[in-house]
Amino acid sequence: MRIGILTGGGDAPGLNAAIRAVVLRATALGHETFGIGDGWAGLLGEAAPRVLVARDVAAILGEGGTILGTSRTDPRKDDASRRAVLDGIRRFRLDALVAVGGNDTLGVAQWLHEQGVAVVGVPKTVDNDLAETDFCIGFDTAVTVVADALDRLRTTASAHHRVVVVEAMGRDTGWVAAFGGLAGGADLVLVPEIRVTSDDVTRTVKRRRSLGDLDILVVVSEAAEIDGLEAQTAVDRDAFGHVRLDQRAIGAVLARHIEQRTGIEARQVVLGHLQRGGSPTAVDRLRATRFGNAAADLAIAGRSGVLPVQRGGRIEVATLADALHGPRALSDDIIELVRRFAGILD
Numbered sequence: 133m134r135i136g137i138l139t140g141g142g143d144a145p146g147l148n149a150a151i152r153a154v155v156l157r158a159t160a161l162g163h164e165t166f167g168i169g170d171g172w173a174g175l176l177g178e179a180a181p182r183v184l185v186a187r188d189v190a191a192i193l194g195e196g197g198t199i200l201g202t203s204r205t206d207p208r209k210d211d212a213s214r215r216a217v218l219d220g221i222r223r224f225r226l227d228a229l230v231a232v233g234g235n236d237t238l239g240v241a242q243w244l245h246e247q248g249v250a251v252v253g254v255p256k257t258v259d260n261d262l263a264e265t266d267f268c269i270g271f272d273t274a275v276t277v278v279a280d281a282l283d284r285l286r287t288t289a290s291a292h293h294r295v296v297v298v299e300a301m302g303r304d305t306g307w308v309a310a311f312g313g314l315a316g317g318a319d320l321v322l323v324p325e326i327r328v329t330s331d332d333v334t335r336t337v338k339r340r341r342s343l344g345d346l347d348i349l350v351v352v353s354e355a356a357e358i359d360g361l362e363a364q365t366a367v368d369r370d371a372f373g374h375v376r377l378d379q380r381a382i383g384a385v386l387a388r389h390i391e392q393r394t395g396i397e398a399r400q401v402v403l404g405h406l407q408r409g410g411s412p413t414a415v416d417r418l419r420a421t422r423f424g425n426a427a428a429d430l431a432i433a434g435r436s437g438v439l440p441v442q443r444g445g446r447i448e449v450a451t452l453a454d455a456l457h458g459p460r461a462l463s464d465d466i467i468e469l470v471r472r473f474a475g476i477l478d
Contacts, residue, residue, distance in 0.1 A: 133163040136228070136229045137168065138200060142204070142258070148197070149192070151189060152192055152193055152424065153424025166224065167181055167184045169201050173203045175221060204236065207240060208240060229250065229252070229431075231254070238452055249436070250431070250435075254440065256270055258270040259304070261307060264450035265442050269420045272416045272419070273416045274407040276312075277410075279312050290346055294396070294399055297352060297387040298401050299400065299401070300403055303355055305460065306462050313470070314473060320336055327357065330361040333389070333476075337350075337390055338394050339477045340477065423442075
């Protein structure tokens with residue numbers, strides 16, 4: 133069997149670990165694996181996928197990024213692209229595809245499945261908002277980056293008696309902000325799932341200062357909506373039509389609002405791609421290995437339109453169609469933790 137593997141969308145720590153697992157498992161069972169460069173873009177051109185053998189992936193377990201490259205290419209955008217991607221799969225004689233990615237990449241995978249292509253997904257998104265799975269590749273590393281940043285920012289905020297606003301990733305949901313904020317001891321966490329007003333924020337900051345907090349850390353998800361606070365609206369969109377949330381500058385807008393309304397000096401820190409970069413945590417390495425191993429087995433077994441998911445510590449199988457019924461919002465128990473430990477004060 134000839135199995136193609138690609139990584140699409142935003143990069144995430146753990147992608148190489150997933151690639152490694154697919155290659156090692158498929159090779160051990162006597163199958164060939166072919167690395168497709170730059171996501172779906174790699175099936176639109178003439179460049180052939182490269183053969184991947186065990187020695188090619190032996191040392192990539194702890195490397196960040198992806199040895200295959202990635203892109204935010206949507207081959208469904210027009211008739212010519214749709215024909216090209218299907219022709220590419222036939223031209224390269226691929227019996228099955230393993231697509232590692234989030235909602236957008238897996239959306240293309242589902243479309244290919246509907247066209248009769250054998251395709252298996254692997255859940256990757258630092259946002260952790262795919263349905264059907266408790267966790268995705270890249271999430272644990274992103275959370276660790278946020279928590280570590282808060283540990284470091286606490287000391288400088290204390291030295292200057294400042295408010296520091298930390299902007300975390302999260303296109304539609306607050307998983308990274310909530311987990312990272314709680315793990316890093318943030319004083320206030322603002323996520324899309326909990327609507328607040330600008331007055332709520334300033335009241336809470338003032339209240340914390342009156343209680344003796346000289347260092348106040350606020351974590352805000354880049355997609356958070358705060359009533360009475362207008363983020364930047366003149367922003368670009370990516371190939372899938374998503375707003376470039378980094379251009380909303382919600383962290384900068386919020387920090388300026390806090391300083392103007394409370395008189396307390398405020399600074400903002402945008403973690404941005406630091407949350408995607410660097411070596412994956414041990415949790416992400418293991419999770420990616422489990423997903424990649426399962427994906428290889430599914431592809432070899434002739435399954436299509438499915439992906440391995442994690443549920444309660446176990447690796448199970450879900451359909452791509454069900455996994456795309458998202459985005460998956462923060463769970464009620466995490467929302468309650470945020471309210472109790474990093475919520476708005478009366």
